[in-house]
Amino acid sequence: xxxxxxxxxxxxxxxxxxxxxxCSYSVGISALHWLQQHPGGGIVSLFxxxxxxxxxxxxxxxxxxxxxxxxxxxxxxxxxxxxxxxCAAPLTQGGSEKLVFGKGTKLTVNP
Amino acid sequence: NAxxxxxxxxxxxxxxxxxxxxxxxDMNHEYMYWYRQDPxxxxxxxxxxxxxxxxxxxEVPDGYNVSRLKKQNFLLGLESAAPSQTSVYFCASSYxxxxxxxxxxxxxxxLTVL
Numbered sequence: 001x002x003x004x005x006x007x008x009x010x011x012x013x014x015x016x017x018x019x020x021x022x023c024s025y026s027v028g029i030s031a032l033h034w035l036q037q038h039p040g041g042g043i044v045s046l047f048x049x050x051x052x053x054x055x056x057x058x059x060x061x062x063x064x065x066x067x068x069x070x071x072x073x074x075x076x077x078x079x080x081x082x083x084x085x086x087c088a089a090p091l092t093q094g095g096s097e098k099l100v101f102g103k104g105t106k107l108t109v110n111p
Numbered sequence: 112n113a114x115x116x117x118x119x120x121x122x123x124x125x126x127x128x129x130x131x132x133x134x135x136x137d138m139n140h141e142y143m144y145w146y147r148q149d150p151x152x153x154x155x156x157x158x159x160x161x162x163x164x165x166x167x168x169x170e171v172p173d174g175y176n177v178s179r180l181k182k183q184n185f186l187l188g189l190e191s192a193a194p195s196q197t198s199v200y201f202c203a204s205s206y207x208x209x210x211x212x213x214x215x216x217x218x219x220x221x222l223t224v225l
Contacts, residue, residue: 004153033214043201043216086153098169099214101153 003027004089006102013109019074021105023087030090032070033099034061037084046072046085077109112137117202117217124192124224132187132220134202142205143185144169144214145177147198154201160185192224 007022023032031050037043047054047061049070054061058077063070074081084104091100115136124130134143141162146154156169160179174196176188185204189196202217 035216041199041219041221043203043219045213045215048213088154098156098159099154101155103151103153 003091003100004087004102006085006087006105008105009103010106011108013077013107015078015109015111017077017109019077019081019107019109021072021085021107023070023072023102025068025070025087025089025100027089027091027100028068029065032063033088034070034072035086035088037086037104039083043086074107079109079111082107082109114138115202115204115215115217117200117220119220120218121221122223124189124222126193126224128192128224129188129190130192130222131189132200132202132222134185134187134204134217135183136185136202136204136215137183138204138206138215139182140204140206140215141182142207142212143179144203144205145175145185145187146201146203147171148201148219149198157187157200192222194224196222197224198222 003026005024033048034046049063058075060073084106086104088099088101118133144159145157148154155171157175158169158177160166163182166177178186200220203214205212205214
């Protein structure tokens with residue numbers, strides 16, 4: 001079982017719709033990362049959050065540490081938001097820490 | 112600042128050939144990472160480095176070697192390429208290693224092994 005699970009795997013929306021992508025993790029963490037992978041392949045970090053909510057433009061990320069769940073919301077979606085969104089959680093194994101990545105959610109926003 | 116750069120962007124190898132992927136960062140980051148990305152799977156850590164002259168194994172290190180002779184460069188080597196190493200390889204760097212530190216990614220190298 002993957003320690004970081006995302007849903008849905010694929011999401012198609014019409015321009016202007018409100019988007020929600022979910023991330024659940026099975027290990028205790030101190031923070032969670034959301035990343036965006038553009039159709040061209042580049043990966044950028046969107047958020048790192050350890051509690052509550054963070055907002056950047058039309059993107060909002062929330063996290064509930066107790067429930068081991070985070071959501072990424074996109075308001076007023078636009079075709080340029082089409083990308084793969086990835087969540088990642090830090091995992092400590094054998095004294096070292098590494099990020100465990102979800103498989104990603106592919107978002108397509110149609111005009 | 113160029114951020115994190117990777118060379119080459121694309122490469123096709125025959126089974127048994129060797130090659131080196133170069134990652135360079137100009138942000139003075141201590142920590143650097145090599146990941147591979149395969150269809151239907153999340154990014155997986157191959158090797159990482161916590162500073163110049165140090166390297167450590169990640170989740171899928173077999174078949175790869177790395178070196179960090181200079182702080183700004185992190186090299187990933189394939190001594191004898193296999194078709195199973197066909198993948199997209201991403202390098203990343205961060206100021207320090209820990210859950211709360213943002214990783215900056217390179218543009219990726221698409222490698223095909225025939």
